[in-house]
Amino acid sequence: MSRAKLACVVALLAPALVEPAHVRAQEGAPVSVVSAALKPVSNAKEFIGRVESPEHVEIRARVKGMLERVLFKEGETVREGQPLYAIEKPLFEADVQQAEGDLERAKAAxxxxxxxxxxxxxLLAKNSGTVVARDKAVADVDTSAGAVLSAEAALNTARINLGYTDIVSPIAGRIGRTAVTRGHIVGPDSGPLVTVVSQNPMYVVFPVSQRDFLEEQKKKGKTNLDDVEVRVKFSDGSVYDETGRINFIDVSVNRGADTVIMRADVPNPAGRLIDGQLVRVELTGKTPEERVVIPQAALIADQGGVYVFAVEDGKAVVRRVKTGAAQGSDIVVTEGLKPGEPVVVDGFESLRPGAAVRAVPAPGLKS
Incomplete structure (x- = not known):
């Protein structure tokens, strides 16, 4: 073949050789996409809180004496009125007897x-006595009556002190470790002997930022506690099986942290919640709201915040978004996306804004 003929063949074949590459460039790189979906989502927010017992009582001795017996097992559940300690009684019984004797003498007087x-x-009526003698007799009666009242009060005090030798639990709950054992001298200055905390229900106390609190007020006009369910999560990620209700919002804001203290009442029939325990608190509204949801895999973060790549007219475009609560592998988008927009979930590593892309539905992923 002559050179002239060869040149003609090359010229004819050149467009066919170039066209596929050109077409591929127009189609762009393939990316996996998922459409942003509108789903009913429970409005949930999470906070850090602590478990508190509604009743937390430090047991103290109210009279001084030697401790004769410890009547409980540490860590057990005690009932209201159950005896916990016994202080020796003879000295207090003697005080009662002495007070009884003083009362009898006062009554005789x-x-x-x-x-x-x-x-x-x-005598005064017969003109054989004097007014002064009669007045003195009247005063003696009043003085003796006062002495009887004092003696009765002393007897009551002695009996009360005798009763204090039996130290009982004022509430039902779990009892802690005793600070004293038999043979110790205890009294009002001895400090707490043991602590009893009530068990069911328990309180969960947590701080809420002013921003979150005001957002809820704007949406509902007021804070409706009946519409909020409280879920407790433990440090290992497990979820407590009982739900609670908010029963208190503090009347003032913590100026240092700019937070409002809230408290929930949570059932604790099995005793899994422990006083002082650190937990996560999730607040969930009863009525789900329609929200835009996308896979968390679509999120990209940079110094400007969080964004996603969406596909528009065959090109990659950046959508700056604001996110809400996670919903499993998905996440709520509060701003920046509309329902139905295709969002890139795979293949965005080398994408640039405005780059041509070919959207392919992501296998096995649905928002």
């Missing part, structure tokens, strides 16, 4: 004073 007054009245 009162009886004698009343007799003397009667005699003084009779």
């Amino acid at each position: 009162l009886a004698l004073a009343r007799i003397d007054r009667g005699r003084a009245d009779e």
Whole structure:
């Protein structure tokens, strides 16, 4: 073949050789996409909180004496009124007997004073006595009556102190470790002997930022506690099987942290919640809201925040988004996307804004 003929053949074949590459460039790189979907989502927010017992009582001795017995097992559940400690009684029983004797003497003195007054009245009526003697007899009666009242009060005090030698639990709950054992001298200055905490229900207390609190007020006009369910999550990620309800919102804001303290009432029939325990608190509205949801795999972060690549007219475009709560492998998008927009979930590593792309539905992924 002559050179002229060869040149003609090359010229004819050249467009066919160039066209496939050109077509591929127009089609762009293939990327996996998922359409942003509108789904009913429970409005959930998570906070860090602590478990608190509604009743937390430090047991103290109210009278001084030697501890004779410890009547409970540490860590067990005690009932209201159950005896916990016994202090030796003889000295307190003797005080009661002495007070009883003082009361009897005071009553006898009162009886004698009343007799003397009667005699003084009779003598004065017969002009055999004086007014001064009668007035003294009246004063003696009043003094003796006062002495009886004082003696009765002393007897009541002695009986109360005797009753304090039996230390009982004022509430039902779990009891902690005893700080004293038999033979110790205990009294009002001994400090707490043991602590009892109630078990069912328990409180979960958590701080809520002013921003979150105000957002809820804007949406609902007011904070409707009946529409909020409280879920507790433990440090290992497991979810507590009982739900609670908010029963208190503090009346003032913590100025240092700009937070409002909230408290939930959570059932604790099995005793899994422990006083002082650190937990995560999830607040969920009863009524789901329609929200835009996409896979978390589509999210990209940079210094400007979070964004995704969407496909528009065969090109990759950047959508800056604001995200809400996670929903398993998906996430709620509160701003930046519309329902139905195709979002790139795979193949965006080398994408640039405006690059031509070929959208391919992601296998096995649906938002």
